[in-house]
Amino acid sequence: MLRKAGTHLRPRLLRSLREFITTIGNGAFMRREPRLFGPRDDPSPALDPHRRAGRSIVSVNGSFDLLHAGHLHILAEAARQGDVLVVGLNSDVSVRAYKGPGRPIMPESERAEILLALEMVDYVVLFDEPECAAFVLRVRPDVHVNDASYGENCIEAPAVRACGGRLHLVDKLPTASTTDILRRIKDLPA
Numbered sequence: 001m002l003r004k005a006g007t008h009l010r011p012r013l014l015r016s017l018r019e020f021i022t023t024i025g026n027g028a029f030m031r032r033e034p035r036l037f038g039p040r041d042d043p044s045p046a047l048d049p050h051r052r053a054g055r056s057i058v059s060v061n062g063s064f065d066l067l068h069a070g071h072l073h074i075l076a077e078a079a080r081q082g083d084v085l086v087v088g089l090n091s092d093v094s095v096r097a098y099k100g101p102g103r104p105i106m107p108e109s110e111r112a113e114i115l116l117a118l119e120m121v122d123y124v125v126l127f128d129e130p131e132c133a134a135f136v137l138r139v140r141p142d143v144h145v146n147d148a149s150y151g152e153n154c155i156e157a158p159a160v161r162a163c164g165g166r167l168h169l170v171d172k173l174p175t176a177s178t179t180d181i182l183r184r185i186k187d188l189p190a
Helices: 011-025 044-052 069-079 092-099 108-117 133-139 157-162 178-186
Strands: 057-062 084-090 123-127 143-147 166-170
Touching (some): 044 084, 057 069, 057 133, 069 143, 069 166, 084 092, 084 133, 108 123, 123 133, 157 166
Parallel strands (some): 057 084, 057 143
């Protein structure tokens, strides 16, 4: 029908469109499990079926304000460590507590939406605490990924070990941090 109307859509695109319409018709989008958990939500009901199926749970955390290549690097490395990637996202309250007023630049809802749009991210769990140890205890990962500059004795290491997990450290890319990007933006000529 679309071809008769004079469009030049390719057959593969038409198949994808038909599959999408069929999926909507089957209600698949309405049945999808929640992928975003608030600071007081328990992610266990979503994660436990993965554990029972023998999939490994990987966690990583941060504020992910103004997503940049360094963030993508650590997320991709985290995704390679297991089967299910859970991102702990500092809530707006948490970011303000340790970065100060004026941060975050983007509200938690937008930061979570961007992270969930990445194919490698399975779940996002918000946390209000300035440190992520409580997040780690909620998720109970098999592997927790962290920036290597924090070292083996990082603040969440005891929580990772208490869950029986291991810590995987990732070297930072030599790219700018969010703070550096903001500084460069402020230095732009008006």
